[in-house]
Amino acid sequence: xxxxxxxxxxxxxxxxxxxxxxATTYQLIGKFLPLNRNEEEFLAFLLKQGNTRPHVHNTAPxxx
Numbered sequence: 248x249x250x251x252x253x254x255x256x257x258x259x260x261x262x263x264x265x266x267x268x269x270a271t272t273y274q275l276i277g278k279f280l281p282l283n284r285n286e287e288e289f290l291a292f293l294l295k296q297g298n299t300r301p302h303v304h305n306t307a308p309x310x311x
Contacts (some may be wrong), residue, residue, distance in 0.1 A: 248272045255306030260298030267296065 282288040293303045
């Protein structure tokens with residue numbers, strides 16, 4: 248499944264994630280697991296990729 252299907256990820260964040268090599272939900276899960284499923288660390292990663300806190304805070308980590 249493409250990351251565009253993950254609730255809370257915006258267009259700009261998706262583009263930056265794609266450039267960084269993340270195109271599928273499986274790849275995002277692959278990033279989440281080494282963080283010991285720490286939602287705050289994963290949120291910080293998503294914010295660094297250009298997503299905004301209101302969009303991803305209550306949706307993206309829970310969707311995975």
